[in-house]
Amino acid sequence: MVLSYAAQSARGLDKPVVPQKIVDEGKTLAEKFLIRWKGENLTHNTVALRAGTVLTPASVSLAATMGHANIRVVRKPNIAVIGVGDELTPPGEHLSESSIYESNTFGLSSLVEKMGGTPMRFDLIKDSMDLLRETLDEAAASCDAILTSGGVSMGEWDMVRRIMEEEGDIRFWKVMIRPGGPPLFGSWRGKPIFGLPGNPVSSHIVFTVLVAPWMSSSMGSEEGTRPRLANRVRVEMEESLKGAPGKLCMRRISIRQEGDKLLGSTRTHQGSGNIHSMVAHNGLSLLPPDSDCQEGDTIDALWLL
Amino acid sequence: MVLSYAAQSARGLDKPVVPQKIVDEGKTLAEKFLIRWKGENLTHNTVALRAGTVLTPASVSLAATMGHANIRVVRKPNIAVIGVGDELTPPGEHLSESSIYESNTFGLSSLVEKMGGTPMRFDLIKDSMDLLRETLDEAAASCDAILTSGGVSMGEWDMVRRIMEEEGDIRFWKVMIRPGGPPLFGSWRGKPIFGLPGNPVSSHIVFTVLVAPWMSSSMGSEEGTRPRLANRVRVEMEESLKGAPGKLCMRRISIRQEGDKLLGSTRTHQGSGNIHSMVAHNGLSLLPPDSDCQEGDTIDALWLL
Numbered sequence: 001m002v003l004s005y006a007a008q009s010a011r012g013l014d015k016p017v018v019p020q021k022i023v024d025e026g027k028t029l030a031e032k033f034l035i036r037w038k039g040e041n042l043t044h045n046t047v048a049l050r051a052g053t054v055l056t057p058a059s060v061s062l063a064a065t066m067g068h069a070n071i072r073v074v075r076k077p078n079i080a081v082i083g084v085g086d087e088l089t090p091p092g093e094h095l096s097e098s099s100i101y102e103s104n105t106f107g108l109s110s111l112v113e114k115m116g117g118t119p120m121r122f123d124l125i126k127d128s129m130d131l132l133r134e135t136l137d138e139a140a141a142s143c144d145a146i147l148t149s150g151g152v153s154m155g156e157w158d159m160v161r162r163i164m165e166e167e168g169d170i171r172f173w174k175v176m177i178r179p180g181g182p183p184l185f186g187s188w189r190g191k192p193i194f195g196l197p198g199n200p201v202s203s204h205i206v207f208t209v210l211v212a213p214w215m216s217s218s219m220g221s222e223e224g225t226r227p228r229l230a231n232r233v234r235v236e237m238e239e240s241l242k243g244a245p246g247k248l249c250m251r252r253i254s255i256r257q258e259g260d261k262l263l264g265s266t267r268t269h270q271g272s273g274n275i276h277s278m279v280a281h282n283g284l285s286l287l288p289p290d291s292d293c294q295e296g297d298t299i300d301a302l303w304l305l
Numbered sequence: 306m307v308l309s310y311a312a313q314s315a316r317g318l319d320k321p322v323v324p325q326k327i328v329d330e331g332k333t334l335a336e337k338f339l340i341r342w343k344g345e346n347l348t349h350n351t352v353a354l355r356a357g358t359v360l361t362p363a364s365v366s367l368a369a370t371m372g373h374a375n376i377r378v379v380r381k382p383n384i385a386v387i388g389v390g391d392e393l394t395p396p397g398e399h400l401s402e403s404s405i406y407e408s409n410t411f412g413l414s415s416l417v418e419k420m421g422g423t424p425m426r427f428d429l430i431k432d433s434m435d436l437l438r439e440t441l442d443e444a445a446a447s448c449d450a451i452l453t454s455g456g457v458s459m460g461e462w463d464m465v466r467r468i469m470e471e472e473g474d475i476r477f478w479k480v481m482i483r484p485g486g487p488p489l490f491g492s493w494r495g496k497p498i499f500g501l502p503g504n505p506v507s508s509h510i511v512f513t514v515l516v517a518p519w520m521s522s523s524m525g526s527e528e529g530t531r532p533r534l535a536n537r538v539r540v541e542m543e544e545s546l547k548g549a550p551g552k553l554c555m556r557r558i559s560i561r562q563e564g565d566k567l568l569g570s571t572r573t574h575q576g577s578g579n580i581h582s583m584v585a586h587n588g589l590s591l592l593p594p595d596s597d598c599q600e601g602d603t604i605d606a607l608w609l610l
Contacts (some may be wrong), residue, residue, distance in 0.1 A: 041579035048581050057419060058583035061412030061505055065405070065580055069397025092374025100370070107366030114362060200366055231608070234565045260603050261538045262567075274346035275370055276353050278363035298565050303536070305610050 007095040026167075042066070052222035074219045077241035080139035081105045081118045084160055085198055086127045089188035103275060104203045108196070112147070112208045115215045116227055125159070132159050133167070140189035147211065150198030151181045158304040160184065168193070176289065178244040179272035181208040192218075200275035205250055205284065208302070229233075230302035235264035235283070240295050243287040255303050264301060323361030347371070357527035359421075369427035379524045382506075384422045385444035386410045389465055390503055391432045408580060409454035409508045413501070418514045419453070420520045421532055430464070434557050436466050438472070445494035450523075452516065457487045463499040464607040465489065473498070481594065483549040484577035485511040505580035510555055510589065511605070535607035542589070548592040557586035560608050569606060 023061045042048050048066060049059055055073065063071050089095050089103035102124055109119035120143055125132045139146045151160035152173070161184060164170050170186040173195075180202040184195030194211055196203040216226035235255055243249040253264040267280050284295065286300040293299050347353050353371060354364055360378065368376050377562055393407035394400050414424035425448055430437045433610055444451045456465035457478070466489060469475050475491040478500075485507040489500030499516055501508040513534045521531035549556040558569040572585050590598065591605040598604050 036576070036578055041576060041581055049584070053584075055415075056584070057412045057415035058509060058580055060415045061408040061509065061580045062584050064408035064411040065505060067400060069394050090374070091369045093373050095372060097436070101372045103366040103369035106369040107362045110360075110362035110365045146450045200370060204363060204366065214376045231562070233562050233567070257536070257538050261568070271341070271346060273341055275363055275366045276346055277360075279354070279361070279367050 022206040050222070052220050054221055054227050065115070077219065078120050078142070079112045079215075079265070080120050080122060080143040080146040081112065082122045082125060082135055082139060082148045083126045084132065084148055088124055088126075088150070088155070088202050089128060090124060104196070104198065107200065107204055107275065108147055108149060108207060109159060111204070111212070111229070112215075114229065115212050116219065117215060120244045127157060127159065129159055129163060136163070136188050136193070140191040143191065146188060146191055146193040147207075148166060148193065148195050149203050150185045150196075150219065152195040152197055154182075154204055164188070164193070175206075175210065176247045177205070177209070178249050180209075180246040180250070183210060185210075188260055199272040201252075201272045201278060204275065204278050208284075209250075210303070228305070230284070230304050232286075233262055233283075233301055233303045235262045235285075235299050235301040235303075236298045237285075237293050238263055238265045241266070241285055241287060241293040241299075243291045243293065244289065246289050248289060249287040250284040250302070251287070252277040253283045253301060254281045254286050255283040262301075262303075264299070310593045355527070359532050369391050377540045382416055382422045382520070382524065383425050383447070384417045384427050384520075385427060385448040385451040386413050386417065387427045387430060387440055387444060387451065387453045389430045389437065389453055391462070392430055393431075393455070395429060402414055403534040408500070408505055409501070409503065410577040412505065412509055412580065413452055413454060413512060415508070416517070416534070417520075420517050420533065421524065422520060423587075430461060432464065434464055434468060437468055441493050443497070445496040446466040448496065450499040451496055452512075453498065454501050454508050455502040457489045457502055459487075462590050469493070469498070469500060476549060478513070480511075482510070482514065483552040485514075485555070486552070488515060496571045502578040506557075506577045506583055509580065509583055513589075513609070514555075533610070535589070535609050537591075538567055538588075538606055539603050540567045540590075540606040540608075541603045542590075542598050542600060543570045546571070546590055546592060546597065546604075548596045548598065549594065551594050553594060554592040555589040555607075556592070558588045558590050558606060560606060567606075567608075569604070575585060 029253045032248065049052045049062055053059055083102050083105040087099055089099045091101045095101060105121050109121055113118040122135050122139060125135055126301050148160045151158045153161065161173065164184060164186055168186050168188045170184060174182050179199060180197055182197055186193055196206050212229045216228060216288055221227065235253065251266065251270055255262055255264050264283065270277055282304050284302040286302060287293055331484050356508055358364055362586060388407050388410040394404045396406045401404060410426050414426055419425040427440050427444060430440055441451065453465045456463045458466065469489060469491055470523065473491050473493045475489060478489045479487050482505060485502055488503055488511045491498055501511050517534045521533060525533065540558065546556050556571065556575055558571055559568055560569050569588065575582055587609050589607040592598055
């Protein structure tokens with residue numbers, strides 16, 4: 001016979017469930033088996049899973065053990081991902097001397113997926129305000145939110161900033177962080193739009209610290225159970241780090257456990273265009289504005305998940 | 306005009322890329338623009354992404370920036386997930402007094418997905434060796450590996466253990482961990498099979514500490530870049546924890562950063578049937594066999610991702 005565990009989604013309490021088959025043999029249960037009592041884990045009317053909870057593997061199990069064959073979930077948001085820039089060439093095509101391969105829309109799409117959204121990549125926009133307008137309109141009509149990459153600085157040809165100034169609704173432009181300085185947030189035809197910087201590291205970091213929490217919160221996640229891309233920790237640095245004047249400085253660091261501490265170190269060139277630095281490291285420093293970090297200092301950091 | 310960055314997948318070195326449009330204006334580049342040098346980030350013949358690397362959002366970006374429109378990847382393994390047990394009722398159906406809802410196959414399927422595999426859930430197996438054999442055969446024919454849940458203890462009706470003893474190939478049975486004691490590993494008709502315990506917490510933990518590293522390694526991931534479900538850390542416990550005689554003890558703990566330390570605490574009942582404990586906590590203690598932990602002790606722990 002098989003030992004029958006008490007129902008965890010107990011509809012009663014205080015009484016052990018006595019598996020029928022075992023009783024039929026006339027043996028003392030406690031002699032041979034580990035018995036689970038009804039209501040041992042969860043009792044009647046306990047709220048075990050709250051609305052706004054991220055469905056992790058364990059919470060999926062928990063929902064099932066309570067008998068839920070179906071539960072209401074938030075629809076995955078469709079997020080438009082639009083690359084902007086005259087200098088960009090799609091990977092696989094011929095690269096001219098004054099071009100670079102476009103990479104941000106691929107990385108941003110992966111980040112959107114990691115956060116539980118569905119990325120919708122649009123074709124690259126070269127320097128055409130009309131094409132940009134058309135694409136933003138199409139994205140606003142078909143998606144829940146829009147991410148652009150590039151074109152948010154102060155130049156005449158920074159088209160995303162310009163079109164948002166002239167025809168959109170800007171809530172903020174520029175955040176005092178490095179890298180990732182000039183991100184823009186607002187709405188286009190009623191849909192939320194993030195204008196992310198074009199530097200690969202900057203767009204990745206702005207997604208991590210601005211877009212990810214926004215996605216969590218707009219999907220209805222509650223504080224503490226939000227899907228997120230990093231854990232905030234304290235890290236003792238093995239090397240000095242240069243901060244940034246007037247800006248929160250997020251340098252790429254490698255975090256590892258050693259002894260009873262988390263230690264941080266840096267490995268590669270830190271240029272904001274060098275996405276390799278995000279592959280070679282697993283964390284970001286959180287140096288307050290105008291502060292450097294000396295070797296041996298303990299600093300706040302994000303440990304990327 | 307748009308500032309053209311140097312190609313990161315540089316095919317030459319040492320020469321700055323001069324964006325044509327800017328030169329046409331006859332201005333000094335450094336006066337107006339931040340210039341990126343060709344080969345600044347990655348140089349010709351640098352191996353930036355190695356085989357066996359997990360494709361994170363940043364490494365997807367990196368592949369794109371090097372011009373790769375397609376890269377060879379490991380096929381997602383199809384993993385059969387089979388629930389075994391007379392006491393189990395599918396969620397949503399009527400629950401008799403001596404039954405519980407089946408939850409493990411849902412949680413295990415989520416874990417398989419989180420590790421980059423494709424879960425294939427099979428129908429529940431009640432106490433029938435013939436049906437179990439038939440299902441294992443079908444799973445071995447159609448999947449890359451098999452996970453069963455339940456039926457691996459020492460009882461006459463622990464069918465997975467019995468059928469593996471009689472007709473399969475067992476490499477090991479039982480691991481000295483608590484919870485999660487009696488997992489089994491071997492092969493069925495040439496396919497790897499993990500027989501996981503039926504307790505929800507046990508199966509979740511055995512997946513985390515045994516199946517996940519096995520999946521990473523069999524997908525060709527190299528140490529250090531493996532997809533994984535936890536970071537190993539040191540945690541100062543705010544409460545005492547009872548260890549287990551002769552077994553590594555993994556109690557559910559909540560890990561949080563406070564001051565310069567990671568602190569650990571426990572919240573709920575720790576029974577191995579109580580999957581709620583995996584939802585309410587975010588870590589596992591790693592107490593060595595025969596050792597308890599006192600309040601204030603610093604212990605090894607897994608911080609679940």
